[in-house]
Amino acid sequence: MINSIVNHVTKHIELSESEIEEFCGLLEEVTAQKKTLLIQPNDIVTKEYYVVNGCLKAYYLDESGNKHILQFAIEDWWISDFEAFFKGEPANLYIEAIEDSVLLSINKNVLDELYLRIPKFERFFRLKTEGAFVSLRARILDSLQKTNKERYLKFCELYPQIEKRVTNYHIANYLGIKPESLSRIRKEINRS
């Protein structure tokens, strides 16, 4: 379990054995059965989660009870209500396990202390955040200029592993289209 996060981190920064040991000592193992809520609106969010195994979603529930999926996370991804986590504000989102999942969590205060002791971790999280930032820019650009069909095909191309593991209803929620529209698009693709 620890191996996967160590490989993940050392893709971006070099760490000594003692630095790896120190980092791993700060992580907590979390197991979340399918449908477990790790975060709910108004929670104070002190943790972000690295996915060792499993699949989760981050979503917003609007006043009419409609679900809007902001993010999926599978193996090797991080998930949290990041706005609440970064700013120390109450959560707006739900984080829910779609499959039985095993996670490693790190606490915000612990991470802030780690940045001071080993600034290379500041680099690691800067690089991860830059990557996440440009993915969101691409998602916004696609929502401005691509058709729903093109956006669905891009989703399948970018996240083939997620497309296999979540329902059509989830993907429609993520793309902001009606499930019926997504079914039509999928039929059209299968016909062609």
Added chain:
Amino acid sequence: MINSIVNHVTKHIELSESEIEEFCGLLEEVTAQKKTLLIQPNDIVTKEYYVVNGCLKAYYLDESGNKHILQFAIEDWWISDFEAFFKGEPANLYIEAIEDSVLLSINKNVLDELYLRIPKFERFFRLKTEGAFVSLRARILDSLQKTNKERYLKFCELYPQIEKRVTNYHIANYLGIKPESLSRIRKEINRS
């Protein structure tokens, strides 16, 4: 001019006089008259720009010649084709001055060396990127769950200075709605 970026940076990190001097020595002043293109598709993007004065837009031009505005930037903001800048890939976007603008640019290689010499800058840019990342998450969430009218009102609330300085056409492009629809929304708001 240097004062504004020093104030901007020292809101997030403490710097000694010599660190400020070193940082400022790495910046280049850039003046861009209205309609100047700082970046065009296929350019190798080596710089990001801090806005001292003025207003700029980052946009994508699709195959049919439609403009999709991904970002505006006014005083105290950073702008670039960030995907190309971070990944060292050719640009997909145009960066264009909407007003006569004065900018400070920093080169990617120079910045990477600065991170090694003064890791506090790694912190500064981590914090700025986290802020930008959560703003984009909020923008995506709004596009999934808010009406066009609500999204326009949110834009006016978040960016009153930008709303005053750019055309309706620009704002419609940014929101991904037709200029006619935005005109209708504005009339509706003015009537109520």
